[in-house]
Amino acid sequence: MNRRLWTFIGGGLLVALVLAGVVSTYASAHPDGLESALREGCAVDADDTIVGGSCPATREEAHEIGGPLADYGLAGVRNDMLATGLSGVVGVLLTFAVGGGACWLLRRRDPTPAGTDPTPAGTGADPAVRPGRQAAGPVDPDSGD
Amino acid sequence: MEPVAMHISNGIINGPVAAVFAAFALAALVVCVLRGRRDLDDRLAPLAGLVAAFIFAVQMLNFPILTAGVSGHLMGGALAALLVGPWVGALCVAVVLVVQALVFGDGGVAMLGLNITNIALLGTAASYLLIALLLRVVPRTPAGLAATGFVAGLVSVVVAALGFVGQYWLGGTVDLGGNLAGLAGTMVGVHVLIGVGEGLITATTVVTVATVRPDLVYALRRQGPATAAAPAAGGVR
Numbered sequence: 300m301n302r303r304l305w306t307f308i309g310g311g312l313l314v315a316l317v318l319a320g321v322v323s324t325y326a327s328a329h330p331d332g333l334e335s336a337l338r339e340g341c342a343v344d345a346d347d348t349i350v351g352g353s354c355p356a357t358r359e360e361a362h363e364i365g366g367p368l369a370d371y372g373l374a375g376v377r378n379d380m381l382a383t384g385l386s387g388v389v390g391v392l393l394t395f396a397v398g399g400g401a402c403w404l405l406r407r408r409d410p411t412p413a414g415t416d417p418t419p420a421g422t423g424a425d426p427a428v429r430p431g432r433q434a435a436g437p438v439d440p441d442s443g444d
Numbered sequence: 445m446e447p448v449a450m451h452i453s454n455g456i457i458n459g460p461v462a463a464v465f466a467a468f469a470l471a472a473l474v475v476c477v478l479r480g481r482r483d484l485d486d487r488l489a490p491l492a493g494l495v496a497a498f499i500f501a502v503q504m505l506n507f508p509i510l511t512a513g514v515s516g517h518l519m520g521g522a523l524a525a526l527l528v529g530p531w532v533g534a535l536c537v538a539v540v541l542v543v544q545a546l547v548f549g550d551g552g553v554a555m556l557g558l559n560i561t562n563i564a565l566l567g568t569a570a571s572y573l574l575i576a577l578l579l580r581v582v583p584r585t586p587a588g589l590a591a592t593g594f595v596a597g598l599v600s601v602v603v604a605a606l607g608f609v610g611q612y613w614l615g616g617t618v619d620l621g622g623n624l625a626g627l628a629g630t631m632v633g634v635h636v637l638i639g640v641g642e643g644l645i646t647a648t649t650v651v652t653v654a655t656v657r658p659d660l661v662y663a664l665r666r667q668g669p670a671t672a673a674a675p676a677a678g679g680v681r
Contacts (some may be wrong), residue, residue: 304487306634307657311494317502327506329516331450332634333608335514339630347513355618355627360455362549369549370449387504390548394500398539399493402532405477406484 312395321385323371324380450503450517451544451551451559452608461615466557472565473538480531480681483662487595491660492528499524499554500576502645503540509637516638519604521567522596524647527653529662530572537564562607570603571596571601589664590647590652598639605635 330338330347334356341352349356367374368389373382484492499520506515520540524533538560544550551559574596582588609628612620620627653662 300485303657304490306662307660308490308494312497315494315498315501316529318498319504323501323504326504326517327508329506329508329513330513330606331506331515331517332509332631332638333452334449335511336627336630336634337456337627343513353618354614355456355616355620358455358617359453360552362454363553364546365549366547368547369550371550383504387501389533390500390504390543391497394540395493396544397496397543398496398536399490401539402480402484402489402492402535405481405491406486407481409486 305314312391315391315395316388319391323387324383445535446602446619449550451541451563452555452611454552455552456552457555457558457611458615461611462554462558463559463577465658466554467560467563467620469538469557469560473535473560476531476534476538480529480535484534485528487660488528488532488662492532492536495520495524495527495533496539499537499651500540500543502629503544507641509634509636509641511637514634516641517599518642518645519567521563521569521604521644522593522600523649525568525572525575526593526596526646526650526663530568533572533662534564534568537568558608558611562604562611566607567600567604571600574599577638579663586651586661587655589661590651592645592663593650594643597643598636601642602632605615605631 316322328347329335335355337359338349338354340354341349341356344350364367368386370381371386371390372379373385376382499518502518502544503520504517508514509516520537521533524536527533528536532547541551541556541559541564545556545559565679569576575592578595579588606628609624609631612627613624650661651661654664658664
């Protein structure tokens with residue numbers, strides 16, 4: 300696998316980890332656009348808790364699962380900043396694993412992997428020449444997977 | 445600490461409507477998988493994972509908007525469409541929403557189809573249509589790419605917000621007494637402001653990637669036909 304690509308992926312992941320693990324603890328705690336629109340008609344106090352009135356948000360029901368990372372916290376960790384940061388780190392790694400893993404399984408395979416060419420000759424098209432394949436230097440040692 | 449929810453919670457839209465949208469979202473994601481496979485190769489697959497992880501991270505960063513007491517956050521459809529294309533992009537955003545619903549208690553599991561429809565499907569589709577259009581007319585400069593990202597980001601958020609208004613019209617659990625226009629006005633108004641933030645983040649990110657690795661920006665790779673048909677003087681038609 301292309302080492303430059305993985306340098307980029309690694310750098311991008313590092314940025315995401317810092318954003319989710321550190322910067323997120325400074326994010327605004329006010330309700331977002333959707334939530335605030337659903338609260339129109341209700342009165343809220345200084346902590347953004349609904350204290351009266353009628354609005355769509357009053358019909359909100361509990362989440363089916365919840366779980367130890369619910370609401371971007373971490374069960375058992377009292378420190379809010381630490382809990383948010385740690386859950387953010389878990390989330391970044393999890394979404395990378397799930398998203399990248401699913402896409403890796405779904406990706407197009409090269410029709411003729413090196414060394415296992417099923418039809419050495421006879422097909423009209425030449426599969427050896429493919430754009431996007433970098434043919435520079437020897438085979439990358441970590442190209443196995 | 446006040447619960448931090450970013451997506452539609454349980455109880456907001458009734459069960460039957462949520463189920464219909466779950467079926468719709470599932471069918472649409474199957475189409476995205478089938479079409480996205482054409483784009484997915486050894487290079488795009490890890491990049492798609494990074495896009496999903498980055499969107500998850502930035503969605504956590506609620507920023508204040510001009511309206512007092514209201515925050516906004518990235519949705520990510522435009523960014524995903526720019527970096528990995530519309531089909532894989534929609535899948536990336538859907539992965540984020542699924543992880544958020546199943547692991548982080550954000551957005552009801554029963555509401556997942558609604559959230560995926562608005563943010564992953566509508567947001568990505570609207571922004572990619574705009575991106576395909578804009579990249580034909582803007583100059584091929586970082587400023588042109590930034591403008592494209594900004595507009596696509598802003599519009600995608602407003603379209604996603606309108607998607608929710610439509611869903612609320614179909615199955616909202618509180619009878620607004622004919623005042624759906626009020627909800628629509630509030631949603632659009634606040635999401636135009638959030639869209640400015642979305643646009644700025646989208647533009648900054650895509651220009652950064654285009655500076656470091658222009659070959660990794662899907663929207664720039666796919667300019668072959670557009671380049672051939674490009675008018676001599678860009679910008680104004």
